[in-house]
Amino acid sequence: xxxxxxxxxxxxxxxxxxxxxxxxxxxxxxxxxxxxxxxxxxxxxxxxxxxxxxxxxxxxxxxxxxxxxxxxxxxxxxxxxxxxxxxxxxxxxxxxxxxxxxxxxxxxxxxxxxxxxxxxxxxxxxxxxxxxxxxxxxxxxxxxxxxxxxxxxxxxxxxxxxxxxxxxxxxxxxxxxxxxxxxxxxxxxxxxxxxxxxxxxxxxxxxxxxxxxxxxxxxxxxxxxxxxxxxxxxxxxxxxxxxxxxxxxxxxxxxxxxxxxxxxxxxxxxxxxxxxxxxxxxxxxxxxxxxxxxxxxxxxxxxxxxxxxxxxxxxxxxxxxxxxxxxxxxxxxxxxxxxxxxxxxxxxxxxxxxxxxxxxxxxxxxxxxxxxxxxxxxxxxxxxxxxxxxxxxxxxxxxxxxxxxxxxxxxxxxxxxxxxxxxxxxxxxxxxxxxxxxxxxxxxxxxxxxxxxxxxxxxxxxxxxxxxxxxxxxxxxxxxxxxxxxxxxxxxxxxxxxxxxxxxxxxxxxxxxxxxxxxxxxxxxxxxxxxxxxxxxxxxxxxxxxxxxxxxxxxxxxxxxxxxxxxxxxxxxxxxxxxxxxxxxxxxxxxxxxxxxxxxxxxxxxxxxxxxxxxxxxxxxxxxxxxxxxxxxxxxxxxxxxxxxxxxxxxxxxxxxxxxxxxxxxxxxxxxxxxxxxxxxxxxx
Numbered sequence: 243x244x245x246x247x248x249x250x251x252x253x254x255x256x257x258x259x260x261x262x263x264x265x266x267x268x269x270x271x272x273x274x275x276x277x278x279x280x281x282x283x284x285x286x287x288x289x290x291x292x293x294x295x296x297x298x299x300x301x302x303x304x305x306x307x308x309x310x311x312x313x314x315x316x317x318x319x320x321x322x323x324x325x326x327x328x329x330x331x332x333x334x335x336x337x338x339x340x341x342x343x344x345x346x347x348x349x350x351x352x353x354x355x356x357x358x359x360x361x362x363x364x365x366x367x368x369x370x371x372x373x374x375x376x377x378x379x380x381x382x383x384x385x386x387x388x389x390x391x392x393x394x395x396x397x398x399x400x401x402x403x404x405x406x407x408x409x410x411x412x413x414x415x416x417x418x419x420x421x422x423x424x425x426x427x428x429x430x431x432x433x434x435x436x437x438x439x440x441x442x443x444x445x446x447x448x449x450x451x452x453x454x455x456x457x458x459x460x461x462x463x464x465x466x467x468x469x470x471x472x473x474x475x476x477x478x479x480x481x482x483x484x485x486x487x488x489x490x491x492x493x494x495x496x497x498x499x500x501x502x503x504x505x506x507x508x509x510x511x512x513x514x515x516x517x518x519x520x521x522x523x524x525x526x527x528x529x530x531x532x533x534x535x536x537x538x539x540x541x542x543x544x545x546x547x548x549x550x551x552x553x554x555x556x557x558x559x560x561x562x563x564x565x566x567x568x569x570x571x572x573x574x575x576x577x578x579x580x581x582x583x584x585x586x587x588x589x590x591x592x593x594x595x596x597x598x599x600x601x602x603x604x605x606x607x608x609x610x611x612x613x614x615x616x617x618x619x620x621x622x623x624x625x626x627x628x629x630x631x632x633x634x635x636x637x638x639x640x641x642x643x644x645x646x647x648x649x650x651x652x653x654x655x656x657x658x659x660x661x662x663x664x665x666x667x668x669x670x671x672x673x674x675x676x677x678x679x680x681x682x683x684x685x686x687x688x689x690x691x692x693x694x695x696x697x698x699x700x701x702x703x704x705x706x707x708x709x710x711x712x713x714x715x716x717x718x719x720x721x722x723x724x725x726x727x728x729x730x731x732x733x734x735x736x737x738x739x740x741x742x743x744x745x746x747x748x749x750x751x752x753x754x755x756x757x758x759x760x761x762x763x764x765x766x767x768x769x770x771x772x773x774x775x776x777x778x779x780x781x782x783x784x785x786x787x788x789x790x791x792x793x794x795x796x797x798x799x800x801x802x803x804x805x806x807x808x809x810x811x812x813x814x815x816x817x818x819x820x821x822x823x824x825x826x827x828x829x830x831x832x833x834x835x836x837x838x839x840x841x842x843x844x845x846x847x848x849x850x851x852x853x854x855x856x857x858x859x860x861x862x863x864x865x866x867x868x869x870x871x872x873x874x875x876x877x878x879x880x881x882x883x884x885x886x887x888x889x890x891x892x893x894x895x896x897x898x899x900x901x902x903x904x905x906x907x908x909x910x911x912x913x914x915x916x917x918x919x920x921x922x923x924x925x926x927x
Contacts, residue, residue, distance in 0.1 A: 284441030533817025553627025
């Protein structure tokens with residue numbers, strides 16, 4: 243089945259080249275190249291019963307042929323049966339085509355029925371002659387329509403798929419007990435029924451990809467991905483890691499110094515992390531926790547466990563602003579313990595960078611915080627024992643893999659702690675993170691008050707501006723978030739700079755600051771520090787403040803053009819307020835008219851503060867690619883299955899995966915090779 247396409251009759255070098263544009267190189271890949279939709283050519287429709295807009299198969303005798311002259315000459319052939327007449331119209335035609343449609347000849351045609359000037363028409367239909375010598379049987383199957391490319395025709399694709407189905411060996415890697423337990427069709431049957439469903443099959447069911455044959459193929463693909471992650475987990479567990487075991491004096495010192503006690507959920511998660519770090523296999527743990535649940539303190543405790551054992555720790559964040567926030571937080575906690583913290587980002591001067599690289603290489607610095615600059619070639623760690631990745635879905639797999647490989651030392655790999663404040667619904671996490679242990683911080687620290695959320699049309703900006711002045715003059719602070727920096731004609735979003743100018747003009751009694759992604763790091767840092775210290779009343783910002791910013795005195799947030807943002811992002815932004823002991827508010831300003839999806843998003847945010855419920859709704863609205871960040875991950879690059887549509891299969895897939903690995907390891911490997919191939923390399927992250 244994995245033989246080259248050129249083994250099929252009718253596929254030469256040129257056709258093979260055309261197929262390669264569809265990433266089809268083998269007979270197997272052609273068999274898994276599934277129809278986009280289906281046409282019903284299983285019955286001849288009487289002309290009198292035709293419906294405009296529907297595709298139909300008709301058969302009749304040519305009554306007349308004429309070339310109608312106008313700006314675009316057209317060949318018109320009148321085709322009639324016992325019930326009526328329809329015109330066949332061709333705009334592109336030659337003399338030979340005109341001559342073959344002789345009056346009195348019989349033809350079978352297929353196409354979309356349109357309303358013409360005088361009668362119904364088929365424009366450029368598919369057609370075949372019907373003669374006493376060549377009777378045409380009506381197919382007993384639906385006709386597939388495939389995704390194609392220039393130079394490949396549907397008829398050609400259908401013939402080649404049929405040839406492959408008839409003559410090629412189709413190996414089913416799912417053993418009989420699995421097929422039985424999960425009520426799955428054998429692979430050969432599933433492929434036949436997916437390519438050529440029986441006439442009378444529900445087109446609606448096929449279009450929704452809910453036909454048992456399609457579901458069988460989706461099940462196999464999801465199973466292959468799940469197996470690949472489980473195999474990678476086994477592979478990683480077979481590797482060596484540094485054992486980070488010690489008396490725990492640094493951890494005790496930090497816990498004593500903290501001005502708060504860990505919540506029960508935090509304590510439980512740290513116990514899980516601490517246990518992992520003492521093992522000789524690399525930890526692969528994901529911590530999920532809602533905005534403000536206190537993931538950073540767990541990361542700090544894990545870092546101290548590694549540092550006391552004599553190893554370095556790298557903390558990687560997706561943006562400079564978040565890296566800076568971590569820098570201040572860790573420095574604040576670790577400096578009293580005489581631990582040197584270094585930070586490494588793209589904005590350091592050459593001299594600062596050289597000094598940082600030297601401190602990292604010599605082992606003088608124990609904790610290194612940075613962005614993707616951490617895994618660049620010239621960064622050499624003395625002894626990297628733990629990697630902490632924040633907001634992991636924002637990193638591509640190549641980046642995380644590069645950092646992990648940097649820490650390899652005499653065959654030992656660093657432990658990995660991965661954090662996300664974007665909760666992943668359980669069903670999705672089971673599939674996407676089958677290679678990770680997952681810990682969940684499911685309670686907020688005491689004193690976090692729910693944020694009152696309101697939705698307003700942006701025509702009411704003046705009212706909001708008055709409210710901001712009141713809040714700030716009472717001694718509180720506010721954020722005004724704008725999604726774009728510069729005016730965009732297409733999106734008509736309010737730019738941060740314009741908003742800054744507008745608010746400065748309308749609020750002369752307040753000090754207003756501006757932060758956006760294109761500012762130099764030092765400028766951003768100066769503005770953020772001034773805001774933290776209360777010298778700035780109102781901070782106008784782009785979504786760079788989405789994660790990590792902690793200013794307890796800020797109690798009001800305005801999000802401009804909120805309809806443009808996803809649920810997870812809105813939830814993250816709102817989490818910047820409500821961090822103190824005063825009642826806090828978030829106003830979602832939107833531009834009319836509001837689409838149904840945007841309306842659903844905004845009402846969801848207004849009605850719930852539960853990050854997991856919001857994540858589930860986000861999955862329903864935007865799909866798994868956005869929620870997981872799989873546009874970057876390289877994994878879950880699904881060809882047939884769709885996590886959103888096929889969620890009902892996920893728990894069965896997890897069960898089947900366990901049985902396959904325990905009882906059918908060889909078939910498991912073959913299944914993964916069929917579906918995933920090159921993507922496996924990146925799974926180790």
